[in-house]
Amino acid sequence: MPLPGFGVPGPVRTRPAPGAVHIPGWLSPERQRELVTACRGWARGPVPIRHTRLPRGGVMSVQTVCLGWHWQPYAYKRTADDVNGARVAEFPDWLVRLGRAALADAYEDATAGEGYTPDTALINFYDGQARMGMHQDKDERSSAPVVSLSIGDTCVFRFGNTESRNRPYTDIELASGDLFVFGGPSRFAYHGVTKVLPGTGDPATGLTSGRLNITMRVTGLE
């Protein structure tokens, strides 16, 4: 039996840009299952998960449901006026604690999560065809980091620069259980999902197909 810390080495963390950290396998299988169960509940309501309509008439291929604040392109509101007018589910304290732990681990600094109180989360579900174009998360009035958790099928996550959606960028595979944090100089970097790799997830998470991504953010709104 391998000694603690001397087992088979897991995938290693990478830092694609200053302030951006990828930690593969950060969520335990049990935690992934809990998150899948929680997301199933949020997907049912009070605001059901849906394909977001864009102002110019497009519809996103990803399905999204929000916590805390409802993101409707391109602003945060308390009520989901583009869905059913209901107030979105509360952002739970346990998820705040998970966000703080993520920052402490990502930045290898036990104090990095202190004072981090995310108040919105976007929960995105990708089927095998869904994608997300290059964009900045910039509807928040805060430069606090974004904490991203992935469960289910692996995707190719494109993490770029703060100037434009074009190169330079790094393509990173985000697999089930992975943590990705982007803060500091990377907080407003362009990023997107270029593809999902169907059949790569472990059904033991509770997700038999597709990819779930949760991004926690600080809106800076009252």
Ligand SMILES: O=C(O)CCC(=O)C(=O)O
């Ligand atoms: O699915 C992902 O990994 C990224 C999601 C994202 O960029 C967003 O919701 O703004």
Ligand SMILES: [Fe+2]
């Ligand atoms: Fe984003």
